[in-house]
Amino acid sequence: MTASPPKAVFADTRSRRLLLIAGLLAATLAAVLLSLAVGSKFIAPLDVLQALGGTTDTETGAIVNGLRLPRTLLGVLAGLALGIAGAVIQGHTRNPLADPALLGITQGAALGIVLAVMVGGISSLFGYVWFGFAGALIATITVFVIGATGRGGPTPVTLALAGAAVSYLLQGLISAVVLFDTDVTDIYRFWKAGSLVGSNLDLLGKATPFIVAGIVLALANTSALNALSLGEDTARALGHRVSLARAIGIGSIVLLTGAVVAIAGPLGFVGLVVPHLARGITGPDYRWLVPVAGLLGVVMVLVADIAGRLVLDKGELPAGIMLALVGVPFFIVLVRRRKLVSI
Amino acid sequence: MSTVRAVRLGPVSWQLRLRTTAVLVAGVALLGAAGCVALALGTYTMPDGGPVTPGDVVAVLTGGGDEGLAYVVWDLRLPRILTGALVGAALALSGAITQGIARNPLSSPDILGVTAGSSVAAVAVIALSGSRGQISGAAAEIGVPVASMLGGLLAALGVFVLAWRGGIEGYRLVLVGLGAGSLLSSVTFWLLSVGDVDIATRAVTWLTGSLNGSSWIQVTPVAIALALLVPVVLGGTHLLGALHFGDDTARSLGVRLNAARLTLLVLAVLLAGVATASAGAIIFIALAVPQVALRLTGSAQPPLLTSAMLGAAFTVTADLVARTLLPAGELPVGVITAVLGAPYLIYLLMRRNRVGKAGV
Numbered sequence: 089m090t091a092s093p094p095k096a097v098f099a100d101t102r103s104r105r106l107l108l109i110a111g112l113l114a115a116t117l118a119a120v121l122l123s124l125a126v127g128s129k130f131i132a133p134l135d136v137l138q139a140l141g142g143t144t145d146t147e148t149g150a151i152v153n154g155l156r157l158p159r160t161l162l163g164v165l166a167g168l169a170l171g172i173a174g175a176v177i178q179g180h181t182r183n184p185l186a187d188p189a190l191l192g193i194t195q196g197a198a199l200g201i202v203l204a205v206m207v208g209g210i211s212s213l214f215g216y217v218w219f220g221f222a223g224a225l226i227a228t229i230t231v232f233v234i235g236a237t238g239r240g241g242p243t244p245v246t247l248a249l250a251g252a253a254v255s256y257l258l259q260g261l262i263s264a265v266v267l268f269d270t271d272v273t274d275i276y277r278f279w280k281a282g283s284l285v286g287s288n289l290d291l292l293g294k295a296t297p298f299i300v301a302g303i304v305l306a307l308a309n310t311s312a313l314n315a316l317s318l319g320e321d322t323a324r325a326l327g328h329r330v331s332l333a334r335a336i337g338i339g340s341i342v343l344l345t346g347a348v349v350a351i352a353g354p355l356g357f358v359g360l361v362v363p364h365l366a367r368g369i370t371g372p373d374y375r376w377l378v379p380v381a382g383l384l385g386v387v388m389v390l391v392a393d394i395a396g397r398l399v400l401d402k403g404e405l406p407a408g409i410m411l412a413l414v415g416v417p418f419f420i421v422l423v424r425r426r427k428l429v430s431i
Numbered sequence: 432m433s434t435v436r437a438v439r440l441g442p443v444s445w446q447l448r449l450r451t452t453a454v455l456v457a458g459v460a461l462l463g464a465a466g467c468v469a470l471a472l473g474t475y476t477m478p479d480g481g482p483v484t485p486g487d488v489v490a491v492l493t494g495g496g497d498e499g500l501a502y503v504v505w506d507l508r509l510p511r512i513l514t515g516a517l518v519g520a521a522l523a524l525s526g527a528i529t530q531g532i533a534r535n536p537l538s539s540p541d542i543l544g545v546t547a548g549s550s551v552a553a554v555a556v557i558a559l560s561g562s563r564g565q566i567s568g569a570a571a572e573i574g575v576p577v578a579s580m581l582g583g584l585l586a587a588l589g590v591f592v593l594a595w596r597g598g599i600e601g602y603r604l605v606l607v608g609l610g611a612g613s614l615l616s617s618v619t620f621w622l623l624s625v626g627d628v629d630i631a632t633r634a635v636t637w638l639t640g641s642l643n644g645s646s647w648i649q650v651t652p653v654a655i656a657l658a659l660l661v662p663v664v665l666g667g668t669h670l671l672g673a674l675h676f677g678d679d680t681a682r683s684l685g686v687r688l689n690a691a692r693l694t695l696l697v698l699a700v701l702l703a704g705v706a707t708a709s710a711g712a713i714i715f716i717a718l719a720v721p722q723v724a725l726r727l728t729g730s731a732q733p734p735l736l737t738s739a740m741l742g743a744a745f746t747v748t749a750d751l752v753a754r755t756l757l758p759a760g761e762l763p764v765g766v767i768t769a770v771l772g773a774p775y776l777i778y779l780l781m782r783r784n785r786v787g788k789a790g791v
Contacts, residue, residue, distance in 0.1 A: 185606070190613065237781045246780055249537060252609055253776040256541075256714060260769025263639040264762055266632075273635065274628045280620040356613060409621045416614035420593055423606040 108369045112383050119390040123160040124152055126394050159284045161292050163390045166348045166355055169299045171385020172306045173344040174359025175378045179313040180337045185248050188345040189356035192254035196227025197349040199258045202265050206272045220350035225342045230254055282353035282408015284393050295347045302343030306378055309336045313374040355408050357415020358385050451728045458740035465748040466512050475503045514645040515750045516743035517653040518706040519716055523742020525702035526717030527733035531671040532695050535601035539718035540703035543608040547615035548586020549707040552578040554619050554634045558626040576708035583704035640713030640765030642750050649709045656705040664698050675732045713765045715772025716742055
């Protein structure tokens with residue numbers, strides 16, 4: 089492509105990449121700080137830092153530690169998890185349109201939760217998170233099997249449509265359950281809008297191990313993803329066990345999306361948008377791409393959540409809505425490209 | 432492949448395809464049978480405690496019979512069956528047109544954003560008319576169907592414009608529709624969370640698509656719309672036929688491609704919009720029924736009249752199942768169509784994958 093010697097190009101992209109990643113880290117910190125500072129009452133960053141981890145007796149302390157800290161931490165966890173899950177899904181499917189919400193995974197978790205609330209009478213997060221996982225796992229496998237059946241493997245279009253079909257089916261079942269039980273309706277409708285409000289440190293503590301496990305699996309999966317992007321045969325020739333790599337990937341996707349969806353509801357489009365931006369920063373190497381997608385996910389979720397607090401005069405728009413407002417135009421731009429971007 | 436016969440009646444002559452006619456007649460028979468069962472079946476018992484017999488229903492329909500049963504049949508069951516039949520016919524017809532334009536079995540008003548647009552507008556009216564108190568009474572009653580209609584039209588227009596790139600391609604239309612649908616449905620769910628729970632339940636019922644509580648008020652608009660639109664649609668049959676041969680052939684047959692597509696699409700959206708306005712978002716009829724009709728008749732593209740007839744029969748049957756399946760209460764018909772329709776869509780995807788066409 090270029091006339092300069094390969095080594096110089098490598099050094100150049102490497103320093104550029106490191107610079108961008110440093111900038112991204114700064115942006116992540118800024119987003120965290122803003123998320124603690126901005127709201128119906130603005131608190132100056134210095135006061136935020138002073139209040140952090142301190143008392144909840146003062147008004148500032150109560151707002152920062154009692155309300156905004158759990159919310160921000162949930163945003164960080166959700167962003168990390170969804171960004172990384174998005175990169176892993178797009179890597180395994182080699183599909184630029186793959187996203188947990190578009191692939192029916194979110195609906196699967198939703199049906200699991202709704203059933204848990206209705207049949208089991210379980211209303212605590214730690215009770216229904218398992219059902220969310222089970223639903224997410226079943227939906228993921230179903231969509232992948234449908235999308236991949238036959239020769240040619242899963243194309244962007246078949247996978248998106250298989251996701252849509254499964255989502256419609258699950259949505260029908262969810263409606264059936266919801267309509268029989270107003271208690272379920274009440275839990276479901278708030279969950280469904282996708283929001284970071286109302287999280288507390290206790291919930292976060294319980295979800296964190298799953299997300300950490302998911303991240304570890306994703307990172308362990310990156311070199312296999314690099315090999316798989318050359319095709320299954322090449323990956324096999326390079327000494328990777330393809331079915332094991334696929335299993336690790338799906339396990340990671342389910343842990344990450346299942347946990348986030350259970351506590352925050354469907355936060356769509358993070359998993360779709362973020363890997364594309366990350367690819368612009370790191371190039372196609374998944375060892376870099378996956379962690380960078382995680383950081384970008386954090387920025388995107390927090391910024392959406394902060395924006396949602398500011399757009400309405402009274403009340404706020406849930407992060408899930410803000411993410412869709414940003415994500416859909418991006419999706420449409422992707423779709424309108426002459427050839428769908430190839431991964 | 433199928434027998435075609437010329438029929439002449441005085442100065443008029445047309446082609447009669449025997450297989451298509453047979454399917455059409457079967458559709459009418461199924462609709463009739465499901466309608467009769469739906470008229471007779473239910474919780475109402477005769478004053479002497481005995482079950483309703485077909486004879487009782489016939490007596491009521493011919494103007495006599497038991498007064499209580501007459502109320503149940505004329506004011507509750509008949510309008511419900513008619514709404515189901517008309518809505519089903521409109522949806523299936525709309526689907527047949529959309530699939531004909533896009534030459535793609537996956538395109539349907541559900542996927543092209545019409546349903547999502549209708550939903551968001553209708554739920555907005557339901558939510559605002561309740562807790563916020565800005566709209567009430569008659570305005571809220573009429574508001575839901577009107578808003579649903581406008582919402583569907585606007586969303587379809589938006590999807591069409593966004594998918595336009597020197598023309599319309601099937602896959603782009605479908606994917607843009609999916610994207611728009613997901614944006615609109617997230618707004619819908621936000622609206623659900625701002626009102627109180629009774630309103631949310633009402634909205635979810637509407638979102639699933641239900642014929643519960645249909646009365647003559649629901650029958651009239653769909654009937655009028657179908658009476659006006661069906662002749663226009665049938666007049667456009669030749670355009671669909673020409674589009675089927677591909678863009679170049681259609682152009683050489685003198686069809687102005689984009690104008691033809693736009694006109695047909697507007698008709699399809701109007702039909703789906705009217706149907707959704709009166710019964711809510713009953714999904715998959717528009718998608719699945721035209722394909723079933725296509726396979727049964729063995730024709731080259733989704734047949735219009737046969738699709739409409741099968742759509743009517745299928746919707747009335749699905750509602751009958753929804754009404755009688757559970758002893759605890761009535762399910763919205765949309766649950767049945769989703770549970771039957773989604774596996775069908777999945778089958779369609781898997782089958783086309785095997786053929787190697789990758790879904791579209």
